[in-house]
Amino acid sequence: MNILVCISVVPDTTTKITFTDNNSQFNREGVQFIINPYDELALTRALEITEKSGGEVTVIHVGGVENEPSIRKALAIGAHKAIRINKNPNDAQEAASEIANYAKDKGYDMILTGRESIDYNSGQVCGLLGAMLSLPSINVVMGLDVVDGQAVLTRDIDGGRETISCGLPLVASAQKDLVEPRIPNMRGIMAARTKPLEVLEPTGESNFSAHQSYDLPEPKSAVKMISPDNAGELIRLLREEAKII
Amino acid sequence: MSASSLNVEELKAAHQGKDRFEMPDFYGIDDLLSEEHILIRNSVRDWVKRELSPVIENYAQEAAFPHHLIKGLAEIGAFGPQLPVEYGCGGLDYTAYGLIMQEIERGDSGIRSTASVQGSLVMYPIFKFGTEEQKRKFLPKLASGEMMGCFGLTEPDHGSNPAGMTTHFVEDGDDVILNGAKMWISNAPFADVAVVWAKNEEGKIKGIIVERGMEGFTTPETHNKWSLRASATGELVFDNVRVPKSNIFPEVSGLKGPLTCLNSARYGISWGALGAAMDCYDTALCYSKQRVQFGRPIAGFQLQQKKLAEMVTEITKAQLLVWRLGNLMNEGKATPAQISMAKRNNVEIALNIAREARQMLGGMGITGEFPIMRHMANLESVVTYEGTHDIHLLILGHEVTGENAFF
Ligand SMILES: Cc1cc2nc3c(=O)[nH]c(=O)nc-3n(C[C@H](O)[C@H](O)[C@H](O)COP(=O)(O)OP(=O)(O)OC[C@H]3O[C@@H](n4cnc5c(N)ncnc54)[C@H](O)[C@@H]3O)c2cc1C
Numbered sequence: 001m002n003i004l005v006c007i008s009v010v011p012d013t014t015t016k017i018t019f020t021d022n023n024s025q026f027n028r029e030g031v032q033f034i035i036n037p038y039d040e041l042a043l044t045r046a047l048e049i050t051e052k053s054g055g056e057v058t059v060i061h062v063g064g065v066e067n068e069p070s071i072r073k074a075l076a077i078g079a080h081k082a083i084r085i086n087k088n089p090n091d092a093q094e095a096a097s098e099i100a101n102y103a104k105d106k107g108y109d110m111i112l113t114g115r116e117s118i119d120y121n122s123g124q125v126c127g128l129l130g131a132m133l134s135l136p137s138i139n140v141v142m143g144l145d146v147v148d149g150q151a152v153l154t155r156d157i158d159g160g161r162e163t164i165s166c167g168l169p170l171v172a173s174a175q176k177d178l179v180e181p182r183i184p185n186m187r188g189i190m191a192a193r194t195k196p197l198e199v200l201e202p203t204g205e206s207n208f209s210a211h212q213s214y215d216l217p218e219p220k221s222a223v224k225m226i227s228p229d230n231a232g233e234l235i236r237l238l239r240e241e242a243k244i245i
Numbered sequence: 246m247s248a249s250s251l252n253v254e255e256l257k258a259a260h261q262g263k264d265r266f267e268m269p270d271f272y273g274i275d276d277l278l279s280e281e282h283i284l285i286r287n288s289v290r291d292w293v294k295r296e297l298s299p300v301i302e303n304y305a306q307e308a309a310f311p312h313h314l315i316k317g318l319a320e321i322g323a324f325g326p327q328l329p330v331e332y333g334c335g336g337l338d339y340t341a342y343g344l345i346m347q348e349i350e351r352g353d354s355g356i357r358s359t360a361s362v363q364g365s366l367v368m369y370p371i372f373k374f375g376t377e378e379q380k381r382k383f384l385p386k387l388a389s390g391e392m393m394g395c396f397g398l399t400e401p402d403h404g405s406n407p408a409g410m411t412t413h414f415v416e417d418g419d420d421v422i423l424n425g426a427k428m429w430i431s432n433a434p435f436a437d438v439a440v441v442w443a444k445n446e447e448g449k450i451k452g453i454i455v456e457r458g459m460e461g462f463t464t465p466e467t468h469n470k471w472s473l474r475a476s477a478t479g480e481l482v483f484d485n486v487r488v489p490k491s492n493i494f495p496e497v498s499g500l501k502g503p504l505t506c507l508n509s510a511r512y513g514i515s516w517g518a519l520g521a522a523m524d525c526y527d528t529a530l531c532y533s534k535q536r537v538q539f540g541r542p543i544a545g546f547q548l549q550q551k552k553l554a555e556m557v558t559e560i561t562k563a564q565l566l567v568w569r570l571g572n573l574m575n576e577g578k579a580t581p582a583q584i585s586m587a588k589r590n591n592v593e594i595a596l597n598i599a600r601e602a603r604q605m606l607g608g609m610g611i612t613g614e615f616p617i618m619r620h621m622a623n624l625e626s627v628v629t630y631e632g633t634h635d636i637h638l639l640i641l642g643h644e645v646t647g648e649n650a651f652f
Binding site for chain 1: 267291295320322330
């Protein structure tokens with residue numbers, strides 16, 4: 001079983017986001033970058049599956065050299081090798097077309113992504129890869145097993161849960177609860193020193209879309225205390241300020 | 246918080262995600278570290294947040310050692326990461342070792358103590374002074390946590406002055422017969438092996454590996470500590486214990502043996518104490534931004550800002566001190582006095598920061614809801630063991646003046 005895991009690199013969840021150039025550029029200054037948490041779930045599950053059934057896990061990242069520490073971390077967590085496509089993608093389409101070009105003749109049994117990257121949240125790479133590679137793609141899975149050469153996946157649906165079986169190869173995206181992500185241990189970190197990290201130049205198209213500008217949400221204001229015998233004021237604030245009734 | 250439960254799964258479920266520590270790095274010291282150093286540090290931090298922080302307060306309140314953490318500690322490289330790979334260790338440099346100690350003590354000094362004792366006071370002397378056979382027999386198991394060790398130097402009547410020790414052995418064929426007692430020994434109650442320093446018939450100090458199960462060897466636990474409550478401390482009592490001569494370190498005699506180990510451990514402590522200081526600072530900083538009195542967050546008051554500004558200044562100085570000391574260790578150039586300076590300084594600033602940070606939390610700082618008071622109490626042991634604060638001052642004084650003021 002050979003599995004390709006797509007990882008993106010995103011600002012740490014505690015980052016204070018700011019923009020420059022008239023709110024058109026994301027400011028990378030002082031920002032800590034991490035592996036997209038959903039992708040870490042996909043990676044951990046891929047490792048568990050190959051540890052049981054044999055095979056290799058390859059991680060692929062479409063991005064610049066500045067993201068190599070995160071790729072190295074994926075190797076330290078246990079991936080066998082890594083590919084970096086040397087291009088900062090503008091959107092999901094660019095990332096997915098690079099990954100599809102790379103993967104199309106490699107015969108992976110599974111291609112896994114996160115349900116979305118927590119920076120731009122487009123959540124499209126899984127579906128796009130399915131379309132580009134003509135493979136079934138199953139989104140937002142919280143359970144993934146391989147039984148008798150078939151994938152068995154579980155998903156949350158409105159008011160319940162569904163279990164799906166699907167032949168291989170397939171594309172699937174990982175959701176919370178799939179597994180507890182692994183923390184690299186010392187042996188893994190040492191082993192990562194000598195694992196291959198191959199850098200390939202991009203082959204796909206660019207500039208499908210472009211970012212125009214960003215807006216930040218209003219800063220959260222402090223809690224307003226209203227005395228229990230002043231319900232009228234509470235209703236006025238909910239209607240006029242919060243605008244929720 | 247209910248302190249009665251030591252159910253690990255329940256504690257983890259109840260407290261997961263509450264540790265939101267962010268490290269101060271005012272001078273961009275991360276730029277001085279390698280990519281791998283940062284990966285190691287962040288991995289240990291993630292482990293501490295997931296495995297240690299959710300349970301540690303309850304273990305400390307109950308004065309119980311969290312045995313279940315040993316396997317994870319071994320995996321993250323807490324036990325002898327600086328020793329060679331061929332003995333099952335990490336083969337990492339001293340900077341990595343320091344960062345690991347910093348992160349563990351950021352969680353709790355007691356757990357860092359267990360790691361320091363194992364890596365620097367048990368594994369390091371076996372590596373440095375032991376025979377090849379001793380190394381092969383003990384190091385891989387100590388690195389994996391399958392075996393735990395303790396270090397017996399201090400005696401009831403000889404603490405700061407270990408040269409006066411009375412624990413001793415006499416030869417008897419292929420064995421020696423060991424008598425005496427050690428006190429205040431971290432890990433003693435559960436250790437499988439003890440590296441014990443004792444005098445031979447000529448009165449020379451030798452290192453000897455005593456194994457659990459040897460007849461006449463007992464390890465009664467020391468109860469009612471107000472500090473390092475999540476670390477087990479005990480005595481080592483030797484009543485005519487027969488130990489094979491093959492368990493003696495052949496290569497070293499005199500105080501140089503134990504002092505060499507202490508240098509390695511003290512180096513780790515200087516990073517560890519910094520970790521405790523960072524946790525106190527970060528806790529106080531977050532609290533002060535949220536706690537509103539007189540209509541504004543207390544972080545807006547000058548008195549609180551003075552505390553925070555001074556804390557981050559001391560932390561930054563301490564970070565630079567251990568970063569440089571790490572490089573000196575890596576180059577094999579660090580002197581005992583340089584290590585004393587870092588241990589003494591960093592534990593002192595940590596204690597001061599803990600006390601100031603505690604006050605910033607007002608009444609909340611008194612409870613186990615926040616880690617500060619646990620750190621503060623822990624640091625009272627850290628400022629005492631591995632050479633008291635006074636003793637490190639005397640070492641430094643001796644170094645700069647050439648005059649011995651110990652006696
Ligand atoms: C929780 C804990 C864990 C420990 N773990 C270990 C362990 O694993 N292994 C181990 O061997 N030991 C361990 N110790 C012991 C520790 O190293 C000793 O407590 C320490 O060395 C001090 O010795 P003492 O307690 O006998 O104090 P003393 O030596 O009696 O000192 C008492 C006071 O006198 C001062 N003093 C002593 N000599 C001088 C001098 N010449 N000039 C000026 N002032 C002086 C000291 O600074 C101190 O303030 C541990 C201690 C604690 C509290």
